[in-house]
Amino acid sequence: MTPKQQKALVALLTQPTKEKAAAAAGITSKTLRNYLDDPEFQAEYRKAFAGLVENATRKVQQTLEPAVAVLKDIMEDSGENGQVRVTAARSVLEYGLRMTEQLDILERIKALEEEVRQ
Numbered sequence: 001m002t003p004k005q006q007k008a009l010v011a012l013l014t015q016p017t018k019e020k021a022a023a024a025a026g027i028t029s030k031t032l033r034n035y036l037d038d039p040e041f042q043a044e045y046r047k048a049f050a051g052l053v054e055n056a057t058r059k060v061q062q063t064l065e066p067a068v069a070v071l072k073d074i075m076e077d078s079g080e081n082g083q084v085r086v087t088a089a090r091s092v093l094e095y096g097l098r099m100t101e102q103l104d105i106l107e108r109i110k111a112l113e114e115e116v117r118q
Helices: 003-014 018-025 029-037 039-076 082-117
Strands: none
Touching (some): 003 039, 029 039, 039 082
């Protein structure tokens, strides 16, 4: 990739729109569209974007335990308003069930992948 393409890649990852990304990279919107039509540029963009998503996911995962602890504290606080406690309990249940379902799906996918490999 050229230095201009690298600058455009960074701009795409940091700017809210393609137009702003083009401006930040010092190129026209048409040039950016041409870059995005290039399979090599697309591959680099997908790779960089996947890295951003992975990093953001890790950060969110690190907040799960403290967030659940806060909800648990509110849920178990008998001095707290009843509706607040019910809302906290509902949140714990909803997120717990969702996470359980996602883990189950991931385990099934891993089992299927293993089966395909054999």
